[in-house]
């Protein structure tokens with residue numbers, strides 16, 4: 136038996152799992168890298184066409200074990216479960232098939248005895264509002280992980296504003312995908328701190344409802360289903376739309392705008408013209424108390440230019456496991472409040488889970504000890520390199 | 525040697541399948557070969573069983589598989605083709621040899637793993653796919669036999685689960701050893717293109733490129749078979765991350 140296989144098989148009873156993370160791959164490149172690790176370095180990697188033919192047939196299942204540590208000494212054991220949603224099948228046309236995959240992944244998590252399960256990327260979008268569709272569970276709680284995602288988006292925005300010497304209070308904030316769980320959570324946290332908020336999504340009724348909520352708190356709000364109507368004034372932008380692929384063009388925004396792309400997959404199209412803007416990938420956190428994968432998927436399952444960086448949605452499950460709070464912390468679209476974000480931030484921080492260094496497709500955004508930021512190069516467009524990968 | 529199958533059919537259903545008939549002929553030939561091999565495997569298994577009930581069970585299974593082979597032959601007649609078989613064709617022979625090694629070791633559990641978990645996963649999945657697209661009684665026959673093969677798997681599952689409960693690691697190691705032998709051969713057989721010459725079952729050149737003409741594809745048959753195999757291993761309780769690496773390490 137191959138070494139890696141034997142070692143995983145002898146890891147002991149599955150019931151020792153504290154948390155499970157459910158995810159899917161963002162691109163075929165990422166999927167290919169996962170399969171290459173599983174295949175082992177001694178075998179030639181599968182050709183791209185074989186990967187595209189094989190992956191859709193893989194039933195949801197665990198891919199690797201994780202051990203996460205806290206700076207205060209707590210430890211938690213977990214599993215990463217992939218639903219194997221093919222990266223090019225996130226569109227609405229595949230919704231039933233994808234819900235079935237997430238349900239299958241959830242069943243795996245329940246079978247392992249995981250006490251808390253984070254629903255990464257589209258998993259939560261597919262299951263949100265349908266939690267009753269999950270297999271029967273007794274001691275397994277599910278969280279979307281969106282509260283910690285919102286926390287890191289907000290922290291990222293504040294950090295970049297501080298680095299760039301921007302005054303948040305004088306900013307016009309545009310949120311694309313504003314009525315979503317992440318988007319509305321960001322709106323609730325940031326709206327009271329900025330001059331004006333522009334909310335965008337496709338469904339105007341939901342936009343109106345969110346706008347009314349914010350206006351009741353004294354926030355100056357505008358809504359539009361077409362970005363062209365108001366994006367030109369936005370100098371802070373959060374992209375949090377549930378797009379199946381990086382297709383957001385964004386249109387004209389204020390010169391030198393700060394743009395957070397929090398989508399998974401990324402929202403911004405490689406063709407988006409964001410000249411002079413500073414783009415960063417938002418919602419990411421870093422574990423400082425130690426993270427181990429077995430087999431070693433470091434940099435493969437978390438494809439970031441910094442070590443131990445993980446998406447906020449997955450980190451929330453780990454933070455709750457380290458805290459011993461096995462509860463559905465984030466559930467129900469649109470219920471993320473500032474207070475809940477602060478509570479989750481505190482839990483994460485206690486265990487050394489903090490905002491990841493800011494970066495984009497071209498590398499780190501924070502440049503050197505003085506924190507000077509890099510502008511989007513005039514010829515390059517946001518997300519281009521990411522997509523090329 | 526007594527005939528392995530007893531064909532009872534008349535060429536009544538000869539229809540206008542003339543263009544696709546050669547494709548169905550090859551699909552039927554592969555299926556019939558698999559059934560005859562299964563019949564031989566169960567007959568061999570009956571020889572190493574101690575318990576008379578198990579002997580009877582194995583012989584009944586062998587008879588059932590011969591019935592399946594006969595049903596496929598009959599479907600051939602209905603569409604006006606002769607369905608050849610070749611249990612000595614290279615891939616099939618290697619599968620038979622792997623089974624015979626288990627027999628030689630009087631390894632009843634090994635035999636069940638090869639036949640019920642590996643070969644039947646392939647049969648259930650591929651027959652189901654064919655059953656969905658094949659016209660008329662041809663499709664119905666594939667679908668019916670797929671369902672019957674699934675019952676075989678269910679029967680073996682309880683025995684194998686009980687065996688795994690005794691010593692999980694030893695059991696998983698055995699499955700892995702057999703996987704390397706049997707599933708590697710099945711993977712080569714199911715590869716999108718035959719890279720190592722003629723399969724010795726198809727009547728002319730390899731049928732795989734022509735499967736598109738009957739709304740099938742080699743990639744789909746392989747994918748469905750591997751999915752069925754992974755699900756069957758899941759039911760046995762072997763950790764999913766372990767079986768995932770097994771399957772991703774197979775040749776393509």
Ligand SMILES: NC(=O)c1ccc[n+]([C@@H]2O[C@H](COP(=O)([O-])OP(=O)(O)OC[C@H]3O[C@@H](n4cnc5c(N)ncnc54)[C@H](OP(=O)(O)O)[C@@H]3O)[C@@H](O)[C@H]2O)c1
Pocket residue numbers: 255256257259260280281284311312313314315316317318335336337338339341375376377378397398399400417418419446447448449468
């Ligand atoms: N960085 C991280 O760690 C992290 C964590 C969690 C989630 N995410 C990602 O964040 C994004 C949002 O997640 P969520 O849970 O908030 O999803 P959600 O609740 O389903 O919300 C999606 C939002 O996007 C809008 N939208 C969908 N399609 C759109 C389109 N074509 N144009 C404009 N707006 C569109 C929706 O409103 P309408 O339907 O009315 O348009 C809604 O406002 C996803 O990409 C998700 O994967 C990232």
Ligand SMILES: [Fe+2]
Pocket residue numbers: 559562588589592669673
């Ligand atoms: Fe059969």
Ligand SMILES: [Fe+2]
Pocket residue numbers: 562589644672673676
């Ligand atoms: Fe059978």
